[in-house]
Amino acid sequence: MEADWLEILEECKDNVxxxxxxxxxxxxxxxPSLGIGAGGDPIKQIDLAAEKAxxxxxxxxxxxxxxxxxxxxxxxxxxxxxxxYVTADPIDGTTNLTRGIPFYATSIAVSTKPELKTVHTxxxxxxxxxVTYTARKGEGAKRNSQKIAPSKQAELAEAVIGVDLNTYKAxxxxxxxxxxxxxxxxxxxxxxxxxxxxxxADGTTDAFIDxxxxxxxxxxxxxxxxxxxxxxxxxxxNGKPLNAKLDPKEKxxxxxxxxPKIHKAILSLIKG
Numbered sequence: 001m002e003a004d005w006l007e008i009l010e011e012c013k014d015n016v017x018x019x020x021x022x023x024x025x026x027x028x029x030x031x032p033s034l035g036i037g038a039g040g041d042p043i044k045q046i047d048l049a050a051e052k053a054x055x056x057x058x059x060x061x062x063x064x065x066x067x068x069x070x071x072x073x074x075x076x077x078x079x080x081x082x083x084x085y086v087t088a089d090p091i092d093g094t095t096n097l098t099r100g101i102p103f104y105a106t107s108i109a110v111s112t113k114p115e116l117k118t119v120h121t122x123x124x125x126x127x128x129x130x131v132t133y134t135a136r137k138g139e140g141a142k143r144n145s146q147k148i149a150p151s152k153q154a155e156l157a158e159a160v161i162g163v164d165l166n167t168y169k170a171x172x173x174x175x176x177x178x179x180x181x182x183x184x185x186x187x188x189x190x191x192x193x194x195x196x197x198x199x200x201a202d203g204t205t206d207a208f209i210d211x212x213x214x215x216x217x218x219x220x221x222x223x224x225x226x227x228x229x230x231x232x233x234x235x236x237x238n239g240k241p242l243n244a245k246l247d248p249k250e251k252x253x254x255x256x257x258x259x260p261k262i263h264k265a266i267l268s269l270i271k272g
Contacts, residue, residue, distance in 0.1 A: 003061065003063060003084075005110045005120075005121035005136075006121055006123070006134055006136055008057065008058070008061055008063075009108050009110070009121065009122075009123035009134070010123065010132070010134075011057050012053065012054045012057045012058070012106075012108055012123070013106055013108075013123060013125040013132060015053040015054070015056065015057050016050045016053045016054060016090065016106045016125075016127070017125075017127060018053070019049045019050060019052065019053035020046050020049050020050055020053075020091075020127070023045060023046045023049055024046075024097075027046060027097055027098050027100075028098060028099065028100055037070055037071045037072070037073075037248070041070070041094075043071055044091075044094055044098065046091060046094065046097065046098075047070075047071050047090055047091050047094055048071060048090075050090030050091050050106060051069055051071045051072060051088065051090040053090075054067075054069075054086075054088055054090060054106075054108065055067065055077070058077070058086065059077065062078075063077070063078060063083075063084060064077065064078025064079055064080040064081050064083045064084065065077050065078060065081060065083065065084040065085065065086045066081045066082065066084070066085050066086070066114070067086050067088065068085060068086065068087040068088070068114060068218060068246050068247060068248065069087075069088045069089075069090065069218065069248065070088070070089045070090065070216065070218040070219070070248050071090060073248055074247070074248070084110055084111075084112070085110070085111045085112070085113065085114050085118075085246060086108065086109070086110055087108070087109045087110075087111065087114075087119075087217065087218055087221040087222070087246045088106075088107065088108045088109075088218065089106070089107040089194060089216075089218045089219050090106055091104060091105075091106060091127075092104060092105045092106070092107050092124075092192045092193065092194040092195065092219055093105060093191050093192025093195065095191065096190075096191045096192060097127075101191065102128040102129070103126075103128065103190050103191055103192050103195065104126075104127055104128060104191075104192050104195075105124050105125055105126050105127055105192050105194050105195040106123075106124070106125050106127060107123070107124045107125075107194035107218075107219065107221070107222045107223065108122070108123050108124075108222055109121070109122045109123075109221035109222035109224075109225065109246075110122070111221070111246065114245060114246040114247065115243065115244075115245060115246060116217060116220075116221060116224055116242065116243050116244045116245075116246060117241075117243045119137075119221055119222070119224060119225045120136065120137040120225070121134075121135070121136050121137070121225075122134065122135045122136075122221070122222035122223070122224075122225040122226050123222055124194045124195060124197075124198050124222050124223050124226060126195055126198075131143060131144055132144055133148075133198040133201065133202070133223075133226050134226070135222075135225045135226040135228075135229040135230070136229075137225065137229070138229075139229065140229050140230070140231075141201055141202075141225075141226045141227075141229040141230040143198075143202050148201055148202040148203070148230050149202075149203060149230060149231055150200060150201060150202070150203050150206075150230055150231055150232035150258035150259060151203035151205075151206050151258040151259070152258070152259060153206045153258060153259075153262060154259060154261035154262050154265075156180075156183045156184050156262065156265050156266075156269075157183060157184060157185060158185070158186075159184055159186065159206035159207060159262060160186040160188060160204075160205045160206050161180070161184050161186065161187055161188070161205065161206060161207045161208070161209065161266075162187075162188045162189055162190065162196045162199070162200075162205055162207065162208035162209065163177060163180075163181070163187055163188075163189060163208075163209050163210075164189055164193060164196075164208075164209070164210040164212060164215070165177075165189065165212075166189070166212070166214075167212040167214055169212060169213075169214075173211060173212055176211060176270055177209070177211070177270065179269040179270075180209075180266060180269040180270060183269065188205065193208075193210065193215055193219045193220065193223075194219055194220065194222060194223045195223075196208045197220065197223035197224070197226070197227055197234075197256055198223055198226055198227075200227060200232050200256045200257065200258055201223070201226045201227045201229075201230035201232055202230065203258065205258075206257070206258045206262055207255070207256060207257040207258060207262055207263070207266055208256045209254070209255050209256070209266065209270070210253060210254055211237050211253045211254075211255075211270065212253065213251050213252075213253050214251060215251060215252060215253075215254075216248055216249070216250065216251060216252075217244045217245065217246050217247060217248075217250045217251075217252055218246075218248050220252060220254070221246055224242065227256055232256060232257065232258050232259070233255075233256065233257050233258075233259070233260060233263045234254055234255070234256040234257075235254065235255055235263070235267075236253060236254060236255075237253050237254070237255055237267070237270055238267075239255075239263075239267050242254050255267065255270070
């Protein structure tokens with residue numbers, strides 16, 4: 001019998017919430033150093049707890065899979081690990097969580113190969129507000145089981161646009177974004193990129209841009225499918241289809257936009 005991946009990912013999310021609940025009480029306190037994760041960030045106890053909850057859930061379903069995780073890297077489980085690839089960022093927005101900022105998520109994508117374009121099932125769960133975004137290839141995207149669609153906002157001046165500028169390369173990147181920033185009144189960055197992409201998918205915001213070359217595919221794999229299935233656009237900054245190897249060290253850049261008109265306007269303003 002074929003696995004119902006959407007059901008399994010919902011179960012993973014429930015178990016992540018249960019596992020991290022006791023740790024939330026002390027999340028603001030200084031945490032022990034647990035080394036550096038596969039994605040290059042310091043590992044926190046809460047990240048590991050969330051990852052363990054995901055692995056335990058998948059193992060309970062007796063699944064064969066290769067885990068591609070921001071924390072422990074690439075690990076094979078079961079007798080045929082190439083059967084399924086599970087790409088996870090157990091906690092996206094760990095800094096927000098540890099500072100008490102209510103915007104963090106768990107992100108899990110399932111694919112047939114370690115490649116973005118083969119993702120067929122996805123879940124991004126806002127762990128603070130108990131909001132879950134899901135998508136299955138060819139079936140549209142949902143927010144708490146209700147179908148979602150992106151906004152029709154086409155005017156840059158009125159659009160709410162997310163821009164991630166967190167980088168040591170700010171001097172290189174800022175000039176490429178000035179023309180865009182000058183034309184819009186509502187620039188945002190909320191600190192959990194998977195969730196910010198889902199906000200484009202459901203019409204909360206109108207676009208989200210990351211041209212730093214710093215964001216990992218583990219952050220984006222699930223939201224990529226949710227965006228596409230909702231009917232929004234996500235491409236490279238040159239307007240080409242977005243694809244990448246699924247690996248904690250693999251980085252990408254993108255422009256996600258609610259509709260073709262706003263996508264075209266943003267592309268024309270971002271200098272290559």
